[in-house]
Amino acid sequence: SQTIHQWPATLVQPVGSPLSLECTVEGTSNPNLYWYRQAAGRGLQLLFYSVGIGQISSEVPQNLSASRPQDRQFILSSKKLLLSDSGFYLCAWSAFPGGSNQPQHFGDGTRLSIL
Amino acid sequence: QKEVEQNSGPLSVPEGAIASLNCTYSDRGSQSFFWYRQYSGKSPELIMSIYSNGDKEDGRFTAQLNKASQYVSLLIRDSQPSDSATYLCAVNERANFNKFYFGSGTKLNVKP
Numbered sequence: 597s598q599t600i601h602q603w604p605a606t607l608v609q610p611v612g613s614p615l616s617l618e619c620t621v622e623g624t625s626n627p628n629l630y631w632y633r634q635a636a637g638r639g640l641q642l643l644f645y646s647v648g649i650g651q652i653s654s655e656v657p658q659n660l661s662a663s664r665p666q667d668r669q670f671i672l673s674s675k676k677l678l679l680s681d682s683g684f685y686l687c688a689w690s691a692f693p694g695g696s697n698q699p700q701h702f703g704d705g706t707r708l709s710i711l
Numbered sequence: 712q713k714e715v716e717q718n719s720g721p722l723s724v725p726e727g728a729i730a731s732l733n734c735t736y737s738d739r740g741s742q743s744f745f746w747y748r749q750y751s752g753k754s755p756e757l758i759m760s761i762y763s764n765g766d767k768e769d770g771r772f773t774a775q776l777n778k779a780s781q782y783v784s785l786l787i788r789d790s791q792p793s794d795s796a797t798y799l800c801a802v803n804e805r806a807n808f809n810k811f812y813f814g815s816g817t818k819l820n821v822k823p
Binding site for chain 2: 700
């Protein structure tokens, strides 16, 4: 069966520091991968998605970036964190080729607090 | 910008009652619709998917889809306190079915 790993679970970072969050998927090949951010009490905001190695689509202009160095690895990065980057970061995957009927499955998330 | 609208709640129902959660969407060409449950502090968990007009039942859960009205709902029968969570509606985009739009969720409280 497929599993998705996301780490760390919690992270406290000072303003202006760099960020690297990692997500890996097991048990499937060539998945679609996603990064979402959820502010407290809010819905999910799609940040990036990828349909293949090196293919990244950015949804929201910001100081974050994403990379997919390997088929089942998705990394979210920032060179300088802002206070507004605080939130719950979720990685998700869906099967490829997806067609229109493939659901997304989420990792356990990283709770990021910026001080 | 595609929109998915949900009543934020909280929706309070007594234990054993039917909880009805509603969602409307703006992209008329959307093909796939999903309901996720999110417990406080946890990540969303897929509970139902529906692709065709009508009802789809899975245990105590029934998803209902009406594409003409751009409306999808989730019914939870025999609600239990363990069903207390936020329920997120997700809709895929017609032009890019890899992309989902999520509603902000409806918080459900099931009172013992």
